[in-house]
Every structure is written in C-alpha cells, then in structure tokens.
Amino acid sequence: MRLKIVHGWKGLPESERGAAVALGNFDGVHRGHQQVIAQAAKAALALKRPLGVVTFDPHPRRLFRPSEPAFKLMTHDQQARALEALGVDILYLLPFDFEMASFGDREFVERVLVGNDREGLAVRHVGVGFDISFGRGRTGSAELMKAYGQEFGFSVSVAEPVANRDGEKFSSTGVRDALRDGHPEQAARILGRPFAIEGVVRRGQQLGRQLGFPTANVEVEDYVVPRLGVYATRTRLPDGRVVPGVANLGNNPTTGMVETRLETWLFDFDEDLYGQVLETELIAFLRPELKFDSIEALIEQVMRDAAQARAIVAPAF
Template sequence: MVSKTVEVIRDWRDLPASQRGAAVAVGAFDGVHRGHQAVIASARAAAQRLGAPLAVVSFDPHPRRLFQPEAAPFRLMTADQMVRAMAPLGVDRLYLIPFDREMAGMTDEEFARRVLSEGLGVAHAAVGFDFTFGKGRSGSPEALRTYGQELGFTVSVTDRIDDVSGLKLSSSAVREALKAGDMDRAAAILGCPFAIQGEVIHGDKRGRTIGVPTANIAMGDYMRPAYGVYATRTRLPDGRVVNGVANLGVRPMFEIEQPLLEVWLLDFNESLYGQTLETELIAFLRGEMKFDGLDALKVQIEADAAAARAVLG
C-alpha cells in the first residue's frame, strides 16, 4: 500500500463534517506493533465496506501519564513516529485526543456517546480483545458493541493474535524484550526495529578528543532499553541511512545524570547539531563498562565498531 499523508486532529469537539464519519480503530497504539496493525486492518475493512475514511483514535498524553505522573518513562514512540507508522497502513486521519481530567472522568457510556458518536460521528469502531474504556476502565468490547447498537455505529473486536512462534504481540512484550536487550524479539513484535527519534544536542565533546564524534540524543519519555552498546542504523533528515554504533545509558566512566543515546555514525563526518534523527537499535552488543583510561576505552570502541559493522553487513 502506498504511504499517504495522515491528517492529525487534536480534538473531538466541534469538528466540521469533513473530519467526522470515519471507521476508526480505538486504542493507545504505542509502538503500532503487529497486534495494533491487526486492529487497524479490521477498521480498514469496515472503511472499505462503508465507503468511509479510515482513522485511528489515540490519546495524548498516554493515559498512564495522567494516572501515574511519577511512573518511569515508558513510551515506545513519539506522536511523529506514530503518524509515520500509520501512513503505510492506509490511515487517513489520526485523532490524537487530549487525555485530560474531563476525559478521565467520563463513564464508558459517556465516552461512547460524547466522544465517539457525538464528537467524531464514527461509522464503525474497531478495538482489540483487551480494550477497556471509561472511568475505572469499566467499559469492555462487549459494552462498546451494545452502545454502538444504540448510537448507530458498528463495532468489531480483534482477537488476541500471537506470532506463530508463540510470541505475544503486545506493547508490554516489546518493553520486556527491550529491557532484556533482545532487539530481535522486539523487532519481531513491532514488525520493524525499535527506533529512538530526537534532536541532536551538544554533549561534553569528549568523543571528539579520541576521534569518535557522537550525535547525542536525550531519551525523554522513551522507555529505557538495556543500557549498553548497540549496532544502529540512523535515518538523517534528508533520507540517508547511516550505519553506526551507539552507547545508550549513563556512561559509568564519565557519569551523566540523565541517560543519553550517543551515536557514532561510521564513515560519516558532518555536523548534525539541531537536526532530528531517528536511530534504529539493531543489535545489543554489550552492557555498559568502566575502563582504566581513555586508551582502554578507545580500544573497546574500535572493537564495538567492528562488531557493529559485522552485524550490519
């Protein structure tokens, strides 16, 4: 399917007729993994049947951020990455609805009536088998189906899908794989490598002194994969993809407070400050280590680069 431009709509109230009436997939969709893609495919089938646009309804911030403001960072992707992941799936619109106190206080019936029916005017709602909604997560897929019958939209429920190898296709399973440094398992669930996107910021420039200039990216609200060294592929703003080796973490030798992704782009020598890069973590090479000095660190970095080149071919 050809990628298209996804229209992003950040409210559910007072929308013009041109932004209503879609067949929608509803959920958090963090990661847009293969399980999420199955729910979107169900909405796509309904959109084709009904002659309606295909849309996704998600929330920003993620509901967990409102209910657990002190929770450790856990996101698998930014809103920008979500939009780009949905484009090849044929999605016309992404409703990124503000998850605020008003939304959190709605009963399941209110959410179905006020948001889906009156606000978005949905023609169809596709959800996953474990979808919950409304205050206290009281609403179920069965309840949504009942509300849909009353309010005039159809509902489809996608059963749990596991990979043929028995892999659970869920965001929590992706997070478990990333914590374990199992990038192959994370990519198998996501359908593509896990990637961190962010602006290149100024670091302490120590890498330059040993001939290893790095592009440094703050981790922000991304969940923290296993700290250590990775073989990477980085997409530049102009579309070029450059192989690299990256340290992700707090660098035990020159400790920093907040974890950074520090990418050494191999065979590359251009300034990237202020540019937004997206770096795929292809393979976990080793954990973070402390070294006896800069010479020992340099020897290890060269070994890491060789290992990354071997992995990346």
C-alpha cells in the same frame, strides 16, 4: 504528510467526522495494533469513509500514574508516520484530561465517539482489540462496545490476539520487556520493525570526536529505557539517508555521569548534525555499559564494538 492530525473531539467540521476508526493507545503500533487497524480499514473501504485512529494525548498512564518511569515506545511523529504507512487518513488525538477521565464507558461512546451537532466524532465503525478497556474505571470492554454499536448505529470489529510461533501475544508490554532485557531483535519481531529512538542532536562533551569516534548525542526523554549498553544501529537522517553505526545508550560512567542518552557513532560519516532530528534503530545488543579504568581501555573497546557492529549492520549498505 497525507495523514491529517485532529486535536480534540468538539466542534469538528463535517469533513473530519463520520470515519471508520480504530480505538486504542497504539503505543508502538505493533503487529497486534496493526490487526485492529486492518479490520477498521476493511470497514472504511466497505462504508466508503475515511480510515481514522482514535487515541489519547497524553497517554492515560501519565494522568493516573505520573511518577512512573518513562515508558513510551514512540514519539507522536513516529506514531503518525507508522499510521500513515498503514493507510490511515485521520489521527484523532483526544486530550486525556480530567474531563475525559471522568467519562463512564457509556458517556465516552455517546459523547465522544457518537456525539451530536456540537461535539463528537460521529463514527461509522469502531475497531478494537480483544482486550480493550475504556471509560472511568476501565469498565468498557469489546463486548460492551458491540452492544453500544447496536444501540447507537455503528458497526464494530474486534481483533483477536496476534501471537508468534511460540504462542506469545504481541503487546506493548512485551516490547518494553524485550527492550529492558536487552533483546531489540525480539522487540522488532513484535513491532514488525526495529525499535527506534528519535530526537534532536545535542552538543555533548565532544570527547568522542577528540578520541577518533565522533558521536551524535540524543536524549532518551520519555522513551522506555532499554538495557543500558552498546548497540549496533541504523540511523535515518532528515534527508532520508540511512547510515549504519554503533551507539552507547547510557550515562557515561567513564567520562562523567550524564542523563541517559544515546550516543551514536555513524560509520564513514562526517557532517554537522547539531540541531537536526535523527531516528536511530537499535538492531542488536552488543554488551552492557562499562566503566573503564582509562581512556585507552575505552578506545580499545569502542573499536572492538565498532568492528562487531559493522559486521552486523554494514553489509546491508
């Protein structure tokens, strides 16, 4: 991976300072985020400086509202790959702890973004979205960032909202709402690519294999939970191959309740995937998760689901 990941903002070598950066949470790296990064990229080119992205780990919501349901749209690895594809050179993962949370908007800019010989990123440019908020109490804004840029000597770009033909603004909240409503194609339009769940394949009951449709089981963990049910899918293997399939996202009410997981049947595929990391795209929602009266009824429905999913995803292969 060409992208360099930097953890923290103190004691960095000069090679990791002085970038033109985009600032935000960038969960999902959706088309609105891409506009913020594109403007920072123009500045990086003009200034002949690396292009950086500044974000936080964990997401501030985890510190302030730890009891909220899972909401993430991507793992750090997925985010890094998406940013690298956009030409980002450095990803700054700033620890969002109680120290960071205590910084007012001015202190955040002065200490973290600008800094001195011992700390800070020494940014040359900061790209933000029109709705940026930063600092304790979320008092910082795009206009305030412009003022700080003039004071501390860095340029600022502000990306205007990006919207679809109906005027709906692209946002991470819009992606989450679309997924929870069972509209992965709408989420994909906002993201600019299908939403995907990545994780390690775990051993399950292996009931699917006994019934004729072996599945690769991945825990949902910190992801936002899309509408439970059956999806047409595409799965990317560690070696880069992409395999069409059908997946159940749910709790298995027919065969024994489990934690929410994605169980994917990869079509025309029979290799051992246990312990490997898979990334499965949700392409189309087929039906809600159901509880069947018998295993026979379950098998019949799974075969109908598979036929429907094949018609949607397999022609591309």
